[in-house]
Amino acid sequence: MASPVLVAKDYKPEVPSDWCPGCGDFGVLTALFQACADLQIQPHDLLVVSGIGCSSNLPGFIRSYGVHSIHGRALPFATGSKLANGAMTVVVTGGDGDGYGIGLNHFIQAMRRNINVTYIVMNNEIYGLTTGQVSPTSEPGMKTKTTPLGNLEGMLNPLALALASGCGYIARGFSGQPKHLVQLYKDGIQHPGFALIDVFSPCVTFNKHNSYTWFRERVYKLEEEDHEVGNFHAAMDKALEWGDRIPIGLVYRNPKPPPPLDVTDPALTGEPLVHQSYEIDGDTRRELIQEFA
Amino acid sequence: MTTAAQPTDVWEHELLLTGCQAVSHAVKLADVDVIAAYPIRPYTEVMDQLSQLIADGELDAEYIIADSEHSQFEIVKHASSVGARAFGGSSGTGWMYGMEALAVTATDRLPPLFLVGNRALDDPGAFGVEHNDAMSVRDLGWLICWASTAQEALEHVFIGYRVAEDKRVRMPMALAMDGGFLTHAQHMVKVPTLEAVKQFLPPYDLGDRVLHPDNPISVAPQVNEDWVMELRRQNWEAARRARGVIKEAYKEFNGVFGSHGSQYDNPYFTEYMTEDADAVLIGIGAVCMPTQTAARRLREKGHKVGYVNLRWFRPFPTEELRACLGRFKGVGVIDRDFSQGSPDNGGILLQDVRSCLYPLRGDGPNVINFMGGLGGRDISIDECIDMYERTLAAGRGNVPEEIVSWIGLRE
Numbered sequence: 001m002a003s004p005v006l007v008a009k010d011y012k013p014e015v016p017s018d019w020c021p022g023c024g025d026f027g028v029l030t031a032l033f034q035a036c037a038d039l040q041i042q043p044h045d046l047l048v049v050s051g052i053g054c055s056s057n058l059p060g061f062i063r064s065y066g067v068h069s070i071h072g073r074a075l076p077f078a079t080g081s082k083l084a085n086g087a088m089t090v091v092v093t094g095g096d097g098d099g100y101g102i103g104l105n106h107f108i109q110a111m112r113r114n115i116n117v118t119y120i121v122m123n124n125e126i127y128g129l130t131t132g133q134v135s136p137t138s139e140p141g142m143k144t145k146t147t148p149l150g151n152l153e154g155m156l157n158p159l160a161l162a163l164a165s166g167c168g169y170i171a172r173g174f175s176g177q178p179k180h181l182v183q184l185y186k187d188g189i190q191h192p193g194f195a196l197i198d199v200f201s202p203c204v205t206f207n208k209h210n211s212y213t214w215f216r217e218r219v220y221k222l223e224e225e226d227h228e229v230g231n232f233h234a235a236m237d238k239a240l241e242w243g244d245r246i247p248i249g250l251v252y253r254n255p256k257p258p259p260p261l262d263v264t265d266p267a268l269t270g271e272p273l274v275h276q277s278y279e280i281d282g283d284t285r286r287e288l289i290q291e292f293a
Numbered sequence: 294m295t296t297a298a299q300p301t302d303v304w305e306h307e308l309l310l311t312g313c314q315a316v317s318h319a320v321k322l323a324d325v326d327v328i329a330a331y332p333i334r335p336y337t338e339v340m341d342q343l344s345q346l347i348a349d350g351e352l353d354a355e356y357i358i359a360d361s362e363h364s365q366f367e368i369v370k371h372a373s374s375v376g377a378r379a380f381g382g383s384s385g386t387g388w389m390y391g392m393e394a395l396a397v398t399a400t401d402r403l404p405p406l407f408l409v410g411n412r413a414l415d416d417p418g419a420f421g422v423e424h425n426d427a428m429s430v431r432d433l434g435w436l437i438c439w440a441s442t443a444q445e446a447l448e449h450v451f452i453g454y455r456v457a458e459d460k461r462v463r464m465p466m467a468l469a470m471d472g473g474f475l476t477h478a479q480h481m482v483k484v485p486t487l488e489a490v491k492q493f494l495p496p497y498d499l500g501d502r503v504l505h506p507d508n509p510i511s512v513a514p515q516v517n518e519d520w521v522m523e524l525r526r527q528n529w530e531a532a533r534r535a536r537g538v539i540k541e542a543y544k545e546f547n548g549v550f551g552s553h554g555s556q557y558d559n560p561y562f563t564e565y566m567t568e569d570a571d572a573v574l575i576g577i578g579a580v581c582m583p584t585q586t587a588a589r590r591l592r593e594k595g596h597k598v599g600y601v602n603l604r605w606f607r608p609f610p611t612e613e614l615r616a617c618l619g620r621f622k623g624v625g626v627i628d629r630d631f632s633q634g635s636p637d638n639g640g641i642l643l644q645d646v647r648s649c650l651y652p653l654r655g656d657g658p659n660v661i662n663f664m665g666g667l668g669g670r671d672i673s674i675d676e677c678i679d680m681y682e683r684t685l686a687a688g689r690g691n692v693p694e695e696i697v698s699w700i701g702l703r704e
Contacts (some may be wrong), residue, residue: 052415068418070386072361102331102361130332133341134358145341146330146358148348 006040008033010063017061024201024212025055025122027175032062032091032120034178035185039089047088049078051098054129055122055201058093072103075110078117085274086262089189090117096137097127100156104136107158111165111194116260118188121158122175122201125210132206142209159239159251162196163232168254169195170235172247174219175202176212184250191253193260200248215246222249230255303489303550310482312475315443316408316468317342318482319450320380321352322490327372327379328356331365333387334420335472336410340382362387366394369405373398374504374512378454378497379405384472385412388426398465399434400528401513404457404497406450409469410476411578411629413668420472421669424577424630427469428606428641434528436466436535437607441581443480445604446470448546451494455542458497461534471629473669474579485550493549535608561610564617566592567599572684574663575601575618576627577642580672584627587677598681603642611649618650623688624658625680627700629666639697640664659687665700676700 011033019025036046046064050056052071059066065088069077078092099107099121110117126144127133133146136156143150162170169191173181181199188195200215227247228234235252262268270276280288310318317339320328330340346352355372359365362383369381383391388409398405409427413419427437436457440446449468457466470476504512516524543560551557565581566588567573574584581602591598601617603610618624628640635644643662650657663680666672680700687693 068416070415071390104360127332130334130337131341133332133337136360146332146344148345 006037006042008037011036011043013061013063015060018057019054020205022204023054024124024175024199024203025058027178028055028093028120028122028181028199028201029058029061031173031175031178031181031185034182035189036064038182038186039189041089041189045087045089047078047081047090049074049081049090049092051094051103052129053095053098053127054203055093055095055124056098058122072098072101073106074098075103075106075115075117075119079110079113079115082115082117082262083265083268083273086116086268086272087275088272091189092117092119094121095128096121096123096125096158097135100158101136104156108161108165111162111167111196114166114168114193114258114260116193116262118185118191118195118197120185120188120197120199123158123198124201124203124207126203126207128203128206139209144206155242157239157242158196158198160236163236163239163252167196167252168193168257170239170252171195171197171250173197173199174215174248175199176216177219177248180221180248187250187253191257192263193254193257218244218246219248220245222247222251229253303485304483305486307481307483309479310443311338311477311479312440312443312446312470313338313408313410313477314342315447315480315482316450316470317346318484319447321346322485322487323378323450323454323494325352325354325380326377327369328354329359329365329368329372329379329381330356331359331362331383331387333362333384333412334410335412335476336382336384336387336408338476339408339410343380362391363394366391366398366407369407370394370398370401370403373403373405374401374499374502376497376499376503376505378458380407381405382408382410384410385423385426386415389414389429392429395430395435395465396433397513399430400524402434402463402502402528402531404454404463404465406453406457406466406468409467410472411469412472419668422472422474422578422629423667423669424469424628425641427467428630430467431607431641434464434532435607436462436464436605437469438466438605439469439471439577439603440475441471441578441602441604443475443478443482446475447482447484448550451490452542452546454497455494455545456535456538459538459542460498460500462531462538463499464528464531464535469578471579489549493546532608536610539605539608559613561603561605561613562617563602563604565600565602567601567617567621569597570599570621571597572623572625572681572688573599573601573618573621574625574627574677574680574684575603575642575646576629577603577606578629580627580629580666583672583674583677584680587674587681590674591678591681596681596685598685606642606645609645609649614646615649615653618646619653619657621658621688623684623686624650624660625663625684625687626660627663627665627672627680631664631667637662637697643697659690659692660696661687661692662697663700664697670701672701
């Protein structure tokens with residue numbers, strides 16, 4: 001019997017979100033509903049994992065398997081999940097503080113290992129849940145509760161970092177343009193390997209600098225320009241572009257993506273681990289005993 | 294903030310402050326040199342306040358926001374090793390995440406002060422108070438002290454640095470404060486003058502252990518079985534000596550500040566209506582408010598009950614508390630923490646109190662345990678009255694088979 005066709009609202013649970021009215025994360029979530037519907041991912045085949053932060057509450061607001069893990073550790077959790085059950089679609093969500101701050105090491109390692117998960121970072125350039133402290137993606141000079149005279153430190157560039165770390169799918173979206181996000185998500189989920197989608201997701205409560213207006217005045221779509229998504233150096237130029245014009249869209253897609261870890265690891269080939277039998281036949285058992293005798 | 298004029302030589306002014314604000318004022322007056330911060334509520338308000346004090350030109354200190362608690366605590370530790378008075382802080386799982394750094398700060402015998410805004414350990418997500426976070430360093434060579442008012446929190450920044458930095462001690466100091474109830478509630482707080490603080494708190498001097506180009510030393514070399522026992526013994530001796538140093542510090546504190554207000558009769562704990570009491574409750578932190586109110590109400594009805602508010606948890610005031618609690622027939626220990634699988638499945642404080650009373654054996658009080666207020670749940674005055682009544686009953690010999698009760702639990 002064919003499964004009924006899924007639509008976006010099938011992913012919407014009865015639990016309402018706890019985000020502030022106007023939060024950019026609503027657009028991120030709505031686009032995720034649509035992308036999952038377009039790809040007809042069954043909720044029971046979808047795992048959404050997060051860390052800690054306002055945006056990391058997202059797994060509670062989508063009808064799928066969901067894990068609200070610990071601060072900065074969404075990617076290690078997702079790594080374990082994907083290795084145990086490669087048949088699941090694993091989407092990791094979180095914020096800039098979670099992924100580019102306390103969890104930064106895991107971000108780099110997951111890209112280097114090429115774990116086949118899709119990482120959606122709701123980048124609001126601030127610590128929102130803790131009510132407005134400076135973040136690794138806050139602009140220099142930005143005034144926050146912890147930088148009343150302006151941020152003295154430089155900004156982390158997640159796109160350039162992802163390129164340098166071997167990530168095969170790198171995109172940036174804006175939650176004010178959710179339809180555009182849907183395509184970026186779908187391509188990311190279908191990409192064979194680690195996919196990063198960094199999303200400008202304004203914090204209307206604690207970041208008065210990077211507002212919807214601020215982004216709208218600056219963002220432009222790479223799809224409308226003559227950008228070669230398979231060209232590493234062109235992608236790096238776009239990753240470094242920041243100021244009056246900020247690119248969104250697909251920044252880089254490796255034209256020859258290496259197979260992800262759950263394909264190359266011999267233990268994981270064939271059926272997912274969770275579906276493999278623990279039983280071993282008599283011959284194999286005897287061979288093992290002989291080998292270690 | 295409202296200001297009421299009350300100038301004296303010792304107290305600069307009286308302000309309406311939250312617990313976090315009181316601590317940030319104290320950090321300023323203690324002339325802290327290096328602050329490392331990383332946000333997690335309820336501690337966060339301290340770091341926000343301190344960054345504002347620096348921006349306003351009121352505090353001259355290096356201030357860095359780390360990328361995580363682990364690096365935050367390492368920055369604080371190393372600042373302390375080069376001779377800077379250093380301040381850090383955290384809450385709940387943030388404190389636990391930096392545990393590796395917290396362990397070595399103690400074994401390296403460095404004396405920074407950390408504020409622990411007590412918070413439940415996730416999962417599930419909870420912002421409210423539990424004491425397991427601060428108590429997690431209880432075996433590692435830390436000084437751990439609870440403030441139960443914003444005034445105490447302010448004063449214990451000075452007392453804490455003084456004890457921690459004393460050359461006979463040199464242990465890190467965790468100043469703990471109940472999240473929400475104390476960190477974010479406003480109180481009238483007397484803020485002392487800089488001169489008075491300077492009189493009480495000498496400059497930090499690490500002596501010949503300071504890491505400096507003129508004093509080439511190596512910190513934490515690999516020594517393995519050759520020296521670890523001896524170093525553990527040095528930590529042990531420092532923790533023993535701390536008991537005497539704490540007494541000295543409070544005596545001095547009373548001398549400098551006491552004639553104008555704050556006075557500590559006993560450094561380690563405060564007794565409330567315990568004289569001639571048959572039964573007492575003992576607890577830590579803000580639970581002293583409903584327990585004291587309940588004690589007053591029961592006293593009005595003729596019940597002889599009192600409350601012991603424990604301030605210092607490490608070093609544990611073994612002899613003082615044994616002498617105190619040995620006077621009563623029943624003792625009810627309130628734990629806003631848990632120690633799953635421990636003797637009788639009681640709380641952490643229960644284990645220490647019973648161990649402390651053990652030498653009294655049959656001459657000692659009957660001890661029962663109350664688990665309550667976990668995850669920030671309120672402990673009501675009525676629940677405190679219930680706990681007193683059960684402790685009175687235990688004192689009369691009516692000790693329940695299961696000595697641990699959960700208070701305020703939905704069943």
